[in-house]
Amino acid sequence: MDFLQNSSAGSYAPVSLQEETSAPLQERFLGAPPEQISTAQATPMIQIIAPADLPEGYELPIQVGTTGSATITIPPGGVERGQTFAVPMPASTNVAPAIHIPVGHWRDTPWDFFQYGPCHPHCWTSWLCTFLATGQVIRRVGFNWTGVTAVDAREKAQAFPIILAIVTLYMFLHFTLLLIVVALDPEDPDADSSDPNYVPPEPTMAFLVVLEIYKWWHFAYWILSTVILARTRRSLRQKYGIPASCQQEDVACAVCCHCCVAAQMLRHTTDYNVYPSYLCTDTGLPKHAPSIV
Numbered sequence: 001m002d003f004l005q006n007s008s009a010g011s012y013a014p015v016s017l018q019e020e021t022s023a024p025l026q027e028r029f030l031g032a033p034p035e036q037i038s039t040a041q042a043t044p045m046i047q048i049i050a051p052a053d054l055p056e057g058y059e060l061p062i063q064v065g066t067t068g069s070a071t072i073t074i075p076p077g078g079v080e081r082g083q084t085f086a087v088p089m090p091a092s093t094n095v096a097p098a099i100h101i102p103v104g105h106w107r108d109t110p111w112d113f114f115q116y117g118p119c120h121p122h123c124w125t126s127w128l129c130t131f132l133a134t135g136q137v138i139r140r141v142g143f144n145w146t147g148v149t150a151v152d153a154r155e156k157a158q159a160f161p162i163i164l165a166i167v168t169l170y171m172f173l174h175f176t177l178l179l180i181v182v183a184l185d186p187e188d189p190d191a192d193s194s195d196p197n198y199v200p201p202e203p204t205m206a207f208l209v210v211l212e213i214y215k216w217w218h219f220a221y222w223i224l225s226t227v228i229l230a231r232t233r234r235s236l237r238q239k240y241g242i243p244a245s246c247q248q249e250d251v252a253c254a255v256c257c258h259c260c261v262a263a264q265m266l267r268h269t270t271d272y273n274v275y276p277s278y279l280c281t282d283t284g285l286p287k288h289a290p291s292i293v
Helices: 121-128 130-141 153-184 205-239 249-256 258-268
Strands: 002-005 012-015 045-049 059-064 068-073 084-088
Touching: 045 059, 121 130, 121 258, 130 153, 130 205, 130 258, 153 205, 205 249, 205 258, 249 258
Parallel strands: none
Antiparallel strands: 002 012, 045 084, 059 068
């Protein structure tokens, strides 16, 4: 029951309101079905500059960055020389892990020469040609051929070729002079030196001169290789903050056991558990091994 005001009488008259017979509205809150959101998976792409005119489907080996390698397939239609095209990153891309080099201490000692076995290539390089092993260390860390930090990329690039040229020249003159000494030797190889009546012949002047040149050439090569080995070891210690036990430690180590010192530096500047040792490369490592900064 409600009341309606009578404007003339100023009173209220009862008014009957018809009740709604309809049932109250019931609201049902229905949860919306979950949306099927499709997650797009991005495919990494790489851009390639075609090195030549290549047909469709050609398998092209590429280098990814400075340490990665992969093989891509030329897309339909082929490419022309100098053309830039994009292809999906191959799943089998080989990216080389970084080389961890200890700082503040050596990785091991010079006496760990056979740590990886007597047949390990770094042992043979250090033993048979210590100067060449020193050149591999120099090439890895970016020194010049004298064993100090290079001032530019040109000195870094020329370091190992210069050392290789010195080693090649030494080996050539070494065997050449040795053959001349043998040829000029006045002593008869068939003579019985145990015979009490045997009198050795007098050596000729040519024989003595060539023999002295042979000795001094060998000594000069040893001095040069030892000095560069000591300088390289000192520069390597300074680069990685390795303290010396005495002021002349580098010289003493290079003179006393040069092959052990070279092998220690080779082991310090890489991890042979990750990268194998090679004999015939400028770094003693495979080509895909990352550069050392």
